[in-house]
Amino acid sequence: MKRSLREFLATRAENLAFIHLTRRNDLVVNRVASPDAGVDFLVTVTRDGVPTGRMFGVQVRAREGSVARAADLEAFIEPVQAGSVADATIPFCVFVFTMSDDRGYFRWLKEPAVGARRKPVLRAASGIGWSDLDRDALDRIVDAVDSWYEAQQHPQAA
Amino acid sequence: MRTDSGDHDLVAARGEALFCVLISREHPTRGFLFDIPRHLGEKKRSVDYFVEVLESGDLLSYFFVQVKTTRRGYTRDGRRLKVRVSRSDIERLASYPAPAYVVGIDEVAERGYIVSVGSGTGGAFSSICTDYPLIPEILATLRDEVEAYWRSKDRSVFRSELADPRWREE
Numbered sequence: 001m002k003r004s005l006r007e008f009l010a011t012r013a014e015n016l017a018f019i020h021l022t023r024r025n026d027l028v029v030n031r032v033a034s035p036d037a038g039v040d041f042l043v044t045v046t047r048d049g050v051p052t053g054r055m056f057g058v059q060v061r062a063r064e065g066s067v068a069r070a071a072d073l074e075a076f077i078e079p080v081q082a083g084s085v086a087d088a089t090i091p092f093c094v095f096v097f098t099m100s101d102d103r104g105y106f107r108w109l110k111e112p113a114v115g116a117r118r119k120p121v122l123r124a125a126s127g128i129g130w131s132d133l134d135r136d137a138l139d140r141i142v143d144a145v146d147s148w149y150e151a152q153q154h155p156q157a158a
Numbered sequence: 159m160r161t162d163s164g165d166h167d168l169v170a171a172r173g174e175a176l177f178c179v180l181i182s183r184e185h186p187t188r189g190f191l192f193d194i195p196r197h198l199g200e201k202k203r204s205v206d207y208f209v210e211v212l213e214s215g216d217l218l219s220y221f222f223v224q225v226k227t228t229r230r231g232y233t234r235d236g237r238r239l240k241v242r243v244s245r246s247d248i249e250r251l252a253s254y255p256a257p258a259y260v261v262g263i264d265e266v267a268e269r270g271y272i273v274s275v276g277s278g279t280g281g282a283f284s285s286i287c288t289d290y291p292l293i294p295e296i297l298a299t300l301r302d303e304v305e306a307y308w309r310s311k312d313r314s315v316f317r318s319e320l321a322d323p324r325w326r327e328e
Contacts, residue, residue, distance in 0.1 A: 003193060011194045012182055015175040019268065022172050025165075100184050 013062035038084030056091040070130040104133030112148030120151040173227025180292035204250035221257035238285035274318030
């Protein structure tokens, strides 16, 4: 039985997400089996091959066509809501892949940040726009995740 | 997707994901040509994937693929990807009553190349030609020849434009 177009595009996008995430060999990328879980991948950062427990979630979306630049996604897709991960206690981002050119874009849904006195903050990032998803962007995502967990483990004394 | 069982499994998992993405790319004028490949599951068989042509009317058109993923790169002249294909794999692939192909995936550069396997293909091979990259133009050729095979009244012979010239010589 043939897949629906929606399923076809979703599967392509998941494969593209996996390809992007595994460009770093220090990430363990686990696909979440339930499509209704609000998360498609749980990614764990490893150190010297050992999982650190530092995890972040990824939602994956596919869209037909292409866009000239990342900012154009705002008009191209329906608004992405952080509702499905509103109560998440780990960093979360969403990846979108445009199917005509297989380009990837990302934005945070729950953005990890380090506030005053090295306090780890998880921001509902509703007002933050899209960026190109490339190797540099992936590095920035992992660096932000790492810093956030680091601040949890080693907060500055009050 | 296998993910956390060491380098070898990671390379294989990336190769599978790359193959699925590259073979299902959108052609600029003809749209999507092939469905997402269906993995046939069993390890150590000659055929890894069943690939169905999309939007082929009342015709069920498909082909079989063995995927070989490598990090070893190319031959010195840069014209062949270093993947090994055994004689038994070739013989078994050629015995299927359907078009059959080998796809070599350069896991580092994230590129793939396809070559056909037919009754005239002989021997074992340590590399495949890079004349047929998995780009939309080649995918259109692939689709046309697979459809032509299934529309043919005589399916005893499969002729492909995507044959590796060295495989034919040996």
